[in-house]
Amino acid sequence: MTQATFADGDAYEAYVGRWSRLVARAFVRRLAVPAGREWLDVGCGTGALTETVLATAEPARITGVDRSEPFVDLARARIGDARAVFQVGDAKALPLPDGSVDVAVSGLVLNFVPDPPEAAAEIARVLRPGGVAAAYVWDYADGMAMMRHFWDAAAALDPASAAWDEGRRPSVCGPDALRALWTDAGLQAVAVESVQVPTVFADLADYWEPFLGGQGSAPGYLRGLPDDHRAALRALLRTNLPTAPDGTIPLTARAWTVRGRA
Template sequence: MSFFVAADAYDRFMGRYSTPLARPFADFSGVSAGQRVLDVGCGPGALTAELVGRVGPASVAAVDPSEPFVAALAERHPGVDVRQAPAEDLPFPDDGFDAALAQLVVHFMADPVSGLREMGRVTRNGGVVSACVWNHAGDDGPLSLFWNVVHELDGAVPDESMLAGSREGHLAELFAAAGLRDVEDGDVSVRVEHATFEEWWEPYTLGVGPAGAYVTSLDPDRREALADRCREALPAAPFELTARAWAARGRP
């Protein structure tokens, strides 16, 4: 799945969680100075910015299938080698990177095993392939409360809990299927404060991802009913939410 939306819309919706997640995910992946690193499914650059801070722009490459995201990242990080491409067909030679990372991407790959296998191909022997995916199948993902309320009002709506990697242990299974070795399971999480209900809700109306697509498909009355029920389900503002992601790492 590609996100053909404006970069700032993605930043306002998922960036509020993915940006702070980049640091613990890069720690989990062992990214450090002196490495050459690839950001797969880079989006507008939440993880890329963290990688640039650790290894420098000349040592970072990034790919994404979304043209708006690639353009935004190229503008934000002009020293990064950024290209438009899917994870399943990476435009890089074998063994070119010390680490290949995919933050919040595997569940949107057309073929997750193929994508992870490609990440292994472009990573040197002894390097690291790493990925994380929100815990959409549990109650502490960033969208969990939203989908729980949606199901109260409209139980037939498919959510994101069945996407690849969204349940505990599934990422490790995908890594093994892709032929990666020494696979380790884990998780990373962040806590994000929301000053008001409106600040939490408004990004859902921007049409980003499956949640945004659902909200924008509703007529005004149903959308207002959904917003009202979400307001009731959330703590009084300001409030903090935990956003947890499953993580896995392995070696080619």
């Protein structure tokens, strides 16, 4: 199985960070957590979810933890709010004591953790009694249209591309898997829902260029292709992608969310 790279925060923002912010707003709103709570953002990345919590949930404090030092540095630089603290750390060994937060959230991370049950157990560990644990992941198999179009075109030209396709791998990116992950971690009142957001691209360049940034599975696959193969893939996408009369490319992205209580 191939390994996705996440080291360039700006490239990640252009690729999927801008769309994850739309999901984050709906996700935090549905949690309906009262103001003044202590939050944890596991796998905070460039801070999209942390920023949404600060803007909409009135936390007393939120700690963002991520393994990528460049992402943590970008989050610190972008979010100048005294309520937010960022640390480099591992989702499987969170740098917080037992029962230390009221809400633990994670956005678009659990499928990249080598042992998701271990991460879920850590999330449950750091929650206070009655605390909320919630997460969301992209529906790579069917709901993330920008990636589905890319991988379908890639497979038409190169069947070996399937090794990079997140939607073809066993993962936690589905409702049953997410429910089991939270239940097995001992969380109660577990609920799973979907969130769908529009992902409208201005034109083919707006769709294609973020794939050149090298952040994630599809950009990682594309980076390793020779120039002629890359050009053929772009041409096939130009043919296959839906285009509106104004030249935009109207797609959608779906995420699955899970929440429960300690």
